[in-house]
Amino acid sequence: MYFQIFGVYFFFFVLEKLFLLSSRKDLYFFTRFEKLFRVGGSALNSGGYRKITKKGDVHMLSMKKTGFVSVLGMSLVLTACGGDDTGGDNDDGVTTLHFWGGVPAENGPQEVVDEWNENNPDVQVEYSRYVNDDEGNMRVNTALQTGESIDILKSHSPNHLEQRVDSDFLLDLADYAGEFDIEGSVGPAAERWKMNDTYYAVPTNTNALFIMLNEDALEENGLEVPETWTWEEVAEYANELGSDFPYGYAIDHDTIHGIIQNALIDDGFVDENGESNLDHPNVREGLALYYDMMHEDGVMPVLSEQVATNMQPEQMFIDGEVGMYQAGAWRLRMLNDLDEYPRDFNVAFAPYPHFEGQSMPAHHVEDAMSIVAETDHPEEAWEFIEWYANEGMIHLAPGGRVPASEDGPAEEARELIVEGAEDTYNLDSLNSVYEIENTEMIVDPPYQVLDNITQELEMFFLGNNDLDTTIERMVNFHNDYLERNR
Amino acid sequence: MKWMKRQQMIGYLFILPSIIGVSIFFLFPLLFSLVLSFTNWSGPSGRGTEFIGMENFQRILGDEVFRQAFFNNFLYLIHVPIAVFLGFLVAVFLNRSVYMKNALRAVFFLPYLISPIAIGFVWMLLFHPSEGPINVMLMSLGVDNPPGWLSSTGSSMYAIIIMSAWQIMGFNIIIYLAALQGVPRELEEACSMDGAKKWQITRYVTFPFVSPITLFLLIIGVANAFKNFGLIQAVTGGGPGNSTTILPLYVYQTAFRYYELGYASTIAIILFLVIFAITLLQWLGQKKWVHY
Incomplete structure (x- = not known):
């Protein structure tokens, strides 16, 4: 110098x-x-x-x-x-681990880190939050690329994890996990995060998928809370409720591709010949069903209108304008907050629907924790991750996060996720949603394919393209993509 | 001769710092993205990147999203002349003695200062297909089927054009107001003595006087229309379908969502050539109507 x-x-x-x-x-x-x-x-x-x-x-x-x-x-x-970094070790022998994740610190991670730091004076963890969107993830990747000191990283989508694994940013956990059997303790749903036949990340959170039902309205119409149901039955319920509500059924617009993931749950996006499976009969059936619900029956918001008017189905559900709202455990935080979001009805839960004769979709396991390859303290990082997955997770329960690991306090967490509004839920139905069987994990297509599906569906639900054209265009795009990346 | 050379040397030494700056921050990235456009760089770190020749350029030819984004971008350009024309009229108006001149000037300039995200949300409310003030007004005027604006593929780009024109108009007004101060009063007075009407003075005296500014605003506006996509990103994200996807947005998605940096560079190079060609055309065309 x-x-x-x-x-x-x-x-x-x-x-x-x-x-x-x-x-x-x-x-x-x-x-x-x-x-x-x-x-x-x-x-x-x-x-x-x-x-x-x-x-x-x-x-x-x-x-x-x-x-x-x-x-x-x-x-x-x-x-x-002047920009020299002093690394993770202080003079007094205390190791500092930098932990990046997409959950706001006040929604749990800070409490987790505080508890760990109190019990482990030698290994201090610092939490930094990144915004989990395209831009935020790009910043994370840039930070990983330039060797900024990150030791532990939480990824929120398998697509992002895959990019990081392909770039050798993360360590293969097989070398560190020791007795912690990831697939054994998280279950088959963990496979969503398996890359190159091994795990670079431990999913820590079971993000239950369900449909919230306005229980009072169900009772008035003499409808049962379903324990399992098909898409046909969802449409029937929506039509029944359609007379009481502006919309019988609504979803978050950015989950519109869910129906296709659901349709291909057993057969996958790619068939045995390596060609696109998007022309599967289930896809056709699911899209026709949504189209009818939007245009024929008018019981579901038309997709493009929902996007263009910034419609908030969760708020509409709480306000009693939507009878059934397809969402997941992440919405419970909002529903628990009766002061901010008052509602005058009870909520029951139905599992995610499935197609006739097909498997039910498994709950997502998410918030996958990895050790960053550049770290000087992989052992300490793993210790923290293991503790986080099994014990620390309890602090995130009030945000709807239930530990994915079977050694974690799942029961306790399931009580915490509804804390504050227990009396306004049908808790039996929530518990049975968590205990669904015959499930299969859903597959996440790459972003290119996912975005194309969303665009084609927007055109389809607008009425610009008919069903055959839509499917043909999706298949062509997907096959081109597969061809390019073969 | 010898000292002349030394003088030149010294001159170069003086501009060395800025040459270094320009090379590092401008020339190098430009050349690098040119090189990248011939590779298959994908993923954040670009592991396993290879030269693949013209493959990316061939892919562009068959890429429907690119084609649509390309045409959308030209449609989107319309907002530039609209904003320049309206900006000129408002500036001429404000330049005369108008009641509350300063307040009006500030009001017109405000949109330019507000973040596109905030603007986007306000306009989303205004453009609401059934309850928005715009369509309610149209319906009360007797329009039976008002456009769906942002919620239909046919009208979404026009909605974006209206928003963009509204936003950059303020900037145009400020620049024109400054330019109008340089238009000699005597000339206008002489014209009106000769019996010219107000619009004739504006058309045949004022406008030619500020024509270099018009050219400047057009060039800047066009270049920005090929660069800025914040508003579109915030309001429609390129939808419905691909009806509001423009080239810079497509480059951004390809690079930072799909991490296909090689292909994104290829699109960026095409984008650069398009802007360059348009600017060149404007530059050549100026002889016909710009007076210095």
């Missing part, structure tokens, strides 16, 4: 000498130089230009100017060398 400073300083030193020692001819240069500066500038002293052509003044000027340049150069060099 000293050598660099010296080198740059020497450069400016030579520059300075060049001017000071230069002969009279330099005057020519400087007068022109000054002229340049004065053209268009303020004419405060229009005679100044003539004055500085005197030899003495020019020397004063050049010294001032080059002196300034030297100082500027020095400061540039100093700032360039």
Whole structure:
């Protein structure tokens, strides 16, 4: 570093000498130089230009100017060398682990970290939150790429994890997990996060998928809370409720592709020949069903209108404008908060529907924790992750997060997720949603395919394209994608 | 001769810092993205990147989203002349003695300062297909089927054009107001003495006087229309379907959502060529109507 400073300083030193020692001819240069500066500038002293052509003044000027340049150069060099990071170890033997995740600190992670830090004075964990959108994830990737000190990273989508694994940003947990059997304790749903036949991340959270029902309205219409049901039955319920509500059924617009994931749950997005499976009969059936619900029966908001008007189905459900709202455990935080979101009805829960004769979709396991490859303390990081998955998770329960690991306090968490509004829920139905059987894990297509599906569905539900065209276009795009990445 | 050379050397030394800056922050990325456009770089770290020749350019030819984004972008350009024309009229108006001149000037400039996200949300309310003030007004005027604005593929781009024109108009007004101060009063007075009407003065005296500014605003506006997509991202995200996807938005998605950086660079290079060509056309066309 000293050598660099010296080198740059020497450069400016030579520059300075060049001017000071230069002969009279330099005057020519400087007068022109000054002229340049004065053209268009303020004419405060229009005679100044003539004055500085005197030899003495020019020397004063050049010294001032080059002196300034030297100082500027020095400061540039100093700032360039000042960014050295001091790593994770402090002098007193305390290891600091940097933990990045997408959950706001006040929704649980801070409490988890505080509890750990209290019990582990030698290994202190610092939590930083990143915003879990495209831009936020790009920042995480940039940070990983440039070697910023991150030791533990929580990924919120298998697509993002895959990008990070392909870039060798994360460690293979097989080398650290030891006795902790990821698939054994999380169950088959963990496979959503399996890459290259191994695990680079432990999913920590079971994010239950369900449909919230306005129980009071169900009773008035003489409808049972279903324990399992098909999409046909969902449409029937929606039509029954459609007379009481502006909309019998609503979903978050960004989960519209869920019906296709659901349709392909047993057969997958790609068939055995490596071709797109998007022309599967179930896809056709599901899309036709949604189309009818939107246009024929008018019991579901039309997709493009929902997007364009920024419609909030969760708020509409609470306000009694939607009879059934397809969501998941992440919405429980809002429903528990009766002060902020008062409602005058009880909520029952039905599992995610399935197609006739097909498996039911398993609950998502999410919030996958990884060890960053650049870390100096992989063992400590793993210790924290294991503790987090099994014990720390309880602090995240009030946000609807139930530990995915079977050694975790799932029962206790399931009580905490409804805390504050227990009396307004049909808790039996919630518990049976958590205990559904015959499930199969849903597959996440790559973002390119997912975005194309969303666009085609928008066109379809607008009525711009018919069903056959829509399916043909989706299949073509998917096959092109598969061809390119074969 | 010798000292001349030394003078030149010294000159170069002086501009060295900015040359270094421009090379690092401008030339290098430009050339790098040119190189990238011939590779299959994908993923954040670009592991396993190979040169694949013209494959990316071939892919563009068959890429329907690109084609649509390309045409959308030209449609989107319409907001630039609209905003320039309206900006000119408002500036001429504000330049005369108008009641509450300063307050009005501030009001017109405000949209330019507000974040596109906030603007987007307000306009989403205004454009609501059934309850928004715009459609309610249209319906009360007797329009039976008012456009769905943001919720239909046919009208979404026009809604975006209206929003964008409204937003950049404030900037145009401020620039025009400054330019109008340079138009000599005597000339206008002489014209009115000769019996010219107000609109004739505006058309044949004022407008030619500020034509260099018009050219400047057009060039800046067009370049920005090929660069900024914040408003579209906030309001429609490119939808419904792909009806409001424009090239910079597509580049952004390809690069930072799909991490296909090679292909994104290819699109960016095409984008660069398009902007360059349009600017060149405007530059050549100026001889016909710009007076210095």
